[in-house]
Amino acid sequence: MTALALIAEDDHDIADILRAYLEREGLRTVHAADGRAALDLHLALKPDIVLLDVSMPRMDGWQVLSALRQASATPVIMVTALDQDIDKLQALRIGADDYVVKPFNPVEVVARVKAVLRRSGAAGGGGVLRVGPLEIDTEAHMALVRSGQHDGQDVRQLALTLTEFRLLVHMARTPARVFTRGDLVDACLPGADALDRTVDSHISKLRRKLEEAGAPGMPAGVRGVGYRLVARA
Template sequence: MNPLALIAEDDKDIADILRAYLEREGFRTVQVADGRTALDVHLALRPDIVLLDITMPLVDGWEVLSEVRRRGGTPVIVITALDQDLDKLQALRVGADDYVIKPFNPVEVVARVKAVLRRAGGLGASGVLRVGPVEVDTTSHIVRVNGHEVALTLTEFRLLTHMARNPTQVFTRGDLVDACMPGSDALDRTVDSHVSKLRRKLDQAGVPDMPEGVRGVGYRLTSRA
């Protein structure tokens, strides 16, 4: 089954253009015009990628992005008229995979969609991320190592999913708090504790030294491409 793209955009003309170009490249699409519906559809259909406007009615794109990231690892490309560096940095810090400024070239957007899906480690219609022997099913919230299920807490699952989307990227502790523990007052040592427990469980399952600590910076899932 071809990948499903959720287009969350209240400008129908823009949404129609994105839909037409994506469907021409074989994607399945679903369009919504407000943030509340976007969250409902994301929960119900589990799309492979979300194309997200920021200035939408009912629930804005910032809230949608935060909630989608809280739920798991669905890739998100923000498409917006907000062209300030601070807006882009905020989107990337909360967990967006890419940031496109309007007006845009729809051919380029489709190319970026394909690139984000490739970087997501094989995330396709099945909703599965694979990093070496580790398999993260973002739809059923199941983690397997060499076919054997590993029991994780919700926070451990969120940490693993977030890092698995870009396994060689180094994430600061602040990045991980924002993406995986939104709304909490978690401290650095709290992140360290969760990562330590996750590493211990993966080590017991046969995958040592994952996630890796990067001195003075934070964590990455693996240094191997």
């Protein structure tokens, strides 16, 4: 089944344009006209990607993005008239995957959607991320490490906490990107854990589990900055 895109946009004309161009490229779409409806549809339908406006009734895009990041790793592209650098930085800090400013070229938006879906492993409707020996099924909430040759391959499933799984998925979507502790707190840790120093503890436990399963050196620390999943692109 082809990928499903959730369009969270209160302007019906803009939503219709996005729907038409995405469906022309073979994607399925669903529309939410306010933030609360967007969260409800996300919970019910589990879309592969969300196109999210900021200025919406009931819940704005920032609130929706924050809620999504506490509950899932679904890729999100912000599509908004807010064009200041501070808005873009806030979106990326909370956990958006891309940022498109209105007025936009719908062909470019479709291209960005496809690029994000490729990175997330959901272009064909699946939710599997692969980075080196690591394989993560975001829908089944399962992570595996595959080592050795195909004929004698050793497959080990990781026993991860919810926070460890969120951290792993978030970094796996852009494995060469360096994430600050603040990035990881905002994207992966609920409010009670929202202290930068707690990230080090979670990453340390995650790294130990990956090493024991046959994937040493993941995630890699970047001195004075934070972490990335792989040492090199």
